[in-house]
Amino acid sequence: MSNTTDAGVSRPPGRPRDPGVAGAITDAVLKMLAEGGSIEALSIEAVASRAGVGKATIYRRWPGKEELVMDAIASLKGKLVEPDTGSVREDLLQLLRSMAVSKDIDQDARIVPCIALEMRRNPKFRALHEQVVEKRREISRSVLRRGVATGQLREDLDVDVAMSMLSSPMLMNKLYGPNPRIDGETFAERVVDTLLAGISGPKAD
Amino acid sequence: MSNTTDAGVSRPPGRPRDPGVAGAITDAVLKMLAEGGSIEALSIEAVASRAGVGKATIYRRWPGKEELVMDAIASLKGKLVEPDTGSVREDLLQLLRSMAVSKDIDQDARIVPCIALEMRRNPKFRALHEQVVEKRREISRSVLRRGVATGQLREDLDVDVAMSMLSSPMLMNKLYGPNPRIDGETFAERVVDTLLAGISGPKAD
Numbered sequence: 001m002s003n004t005t006d007a008g009v010s011r012p013p014g015r016p017r018d019p020g021v022a023g024a025i026t027d028a029v030l031k032m033l034a035e036g037g038s039i040e041a042l043s044i045e046a047v048a049s050r051a052g053v054g055k056a057t058i059y060r061r062w063p064g065k066e067e068l069v070m071d072a073i074a075s076l077k078g079k080l081v082e083p084d085t086g087s088v089r090e091d092l093l094q095l096l097r098s099m100a101v102s103k104d105i106d107q108d109a110r111i112v113p114c115i116a117l118e119m120r121r122n123p124k125f126r127a128l129h130e131q132v133v134e135k136r137r138e139i140s141r142s143v144l145r146r147g148v149a150t151g152q153l154r155e156d157l158d159v160d161v162a163m164s165m166l167s168s169p170m171l172m173n174k175l176y177g178p179n180p181r182i183d184g185e186t187f188a189e190r191v192v193d194t195l196l197a198g199i200s201g202p203k204a205d
Numbered sequence: 206m207s208n209t210t211d212a213g214v215s216r217p218p219g220r221p222r223d224p225g226v227a228g229a230i231t232d233a234v235l236k237m238l239a240e241g242g243s244i245e246a247l248s249i250e251a252v253a254s255r256a257g258v259g260k261a262t263i264y265r266r267w268p269g270k271e272e273l274v275m276d277a278i279a280s281l282k283g284k285l286v287e288p289d290t291g292s293v294r295e296d297l298l299q300l301l302r303s304m305a306v307s308k309d310i311d312q313d314a315r316i317v318p319c320i321a322l323e324m325r326r327n328p329k330f331r332a333l334h335e336q337v338v339e340k341r342r343e344i345s346r347s348v349l350r351r352g353v354a355t356g357q358l359r360e361d362l363d364v365d366v367a368m369s370m371l372s373s374p375m376l377m378n379k380l381y382g383p384n385p386r387i388d389g390e391t392f393a394e395r396v397v398d399t400l401l402a403g404i405s406g407p408k409a410d
Contacts, residue, residue: 089410137384151408160386161374161395162404168373169366179342181365190366198403199367203356205294 022061022071025051029072039069039125070128082139088147089192092166095140096188099170137163165195227266227276230256234277244274244330275333287344293352294397297371300345301393304375342368370400 028051032042044065048055062068083094119125140163147153169191173179233256237247249270253260267273288299324330345368352358374396378384 087410148406151406152410153404154402154406157404157406158395158399160384161392161399164374164377164384164387165370165396165399168377169369171377172369172373179365179369182369187366190363191370194363194366194370195400196403196405196409197359198401198405199358199362200401200403201353201356201359201362204401205292205357 021051021053021057023075025053025058025061025068026072026075027051029069030075033069033072039065039119039122042069044068066122066124066128070125070132073129074132080135080139082142084143084146088143088150088152089196091143091147092192093188095143096166096170096191099167099174140167162195166191226256226258226262228280230258230263230266230273231277231280232256234274235280238274238277244270244324244327247274249273271327271329271333275330275337278334279337287347289348289351293348293355293357294401296348296351297397298393300348301371301375301396304372304379345372367400371396 025047028047029042032047032050033039042065044055044058047068048058051058058068062071081098083091085091085094119129137160141159144153144157144159144162148155148157148159170188173182173184173187230252233252234247237252237255238244247270249260249263252273253263256263263273267276286303288296290296290299324334342365346364349358349362349364349367353360353362353364375393378387378389378392
């Protein structure tokens with residue numbers, strides 16, 4: 001991974017880059033987007049000025065604006081770590097809790113919805129975004145498949161549907177603000193336990 | 206309901222308004238928002254001009270811009286009808302399918318995410334939005350509570366959590382585009398059946 005950005009773009013080999021500089025650059029991008037800027041309006045020059053670096057410093061790390069923005073957005077979503085505790089319930093809880101929090105939830109909520117639209121419209125972004133999202137989905141799938149393999153989850157599990165039912169409530173709450181009747185502290189746990197146990201009653205069809 | 210707009214704002218009694226005119230006005234609002242306009246930038250004057258009516262025609266129907274925009278957004282979300290087929294599974298399917306479709310899914314996806322943010326920031330919108338969303342939530346809760354009462358759903362059901370797990374996957378798919386591994390045609394059905402049956406396997410904790 002050392003020669004690859006989070007968006008999966010390969011980088012020429014050489015000495016490792018200073019992660020502090022890269023972080024300052026992606027943070028500058030996030031701040032500019034949070035202030036209401038669109039990706040279209042964002043220039044490498046303005047990012048360089050905001051981060052206090054030269055344009056060449058940015059172009060040594062990213063081939064272009066799309067890749068830079070994707071890395072910035074990927075950094076917002078937090079680190080990718082696959083939990084493996086032996087208990088699928090515990091693994092799912094860890095995944096969901098990591099979706100519920102982020103470095104700066106207000107910044108996140110300000111940026112993500114509008115930018116997601118811009119990304120859908122631009123084919124290059126769409127492809128990069130799909131790569132980032134797919135990597136995260138693959139971690140959830142892996143946890144669920146392991147649960148099937150160990151018998152903790154049902155054999156006929158619809159992995160992608162289950163994944164969407166676990167992550168979507170967390171993401172909707174983050175983007176649109178929580179339903180006031182749902183206690184945020186225990187939400188992840190209640191989502192996981194509700195899906196594990198199901199909701200059918202004694203007189204189900 | 207006849208003297209109340211969808212956003213729950215009371216209107217002075219009098220002769221019924223021409224629904225065609227109201228529809229033309231809310232459609233003008235939706236088109237302007239879909240073209241990238243913010244609520245803040247929207248003026249009653251511009252809406253009147255776009256809809257081909259006078260400003261007074263708008264002010265006779267809505268007290269102000271906030272209420273007009275909320276009604277326009279409520280109209281985008283489709284009609285509120287509570288299904289009651291006797292089968293909670295069928296009722297939930299109907300609810301979810303009505304979330305998956307809308308008059309114009311592209312327009313919907315262009316408008317909703319950015320506007321939702323603007324609404325969160327403005328306290329007056331937040332209150333109106335909460336009213337609209339609460340009305341829709343109350344229909345889902347009613348279906349789920351009826352399922353508990355008939356024994357089709359479990360007695361200890363966490364109604365708000367179950368509701369979020371059913372609606373969020375549909376809304377995320379609509380806003381961000383479907384996961385390519387999920388078949389859109391059967392998605393609502395698989396979400397409902399997965400939640401009803403649960404995902405625990407024989408060796409669950």
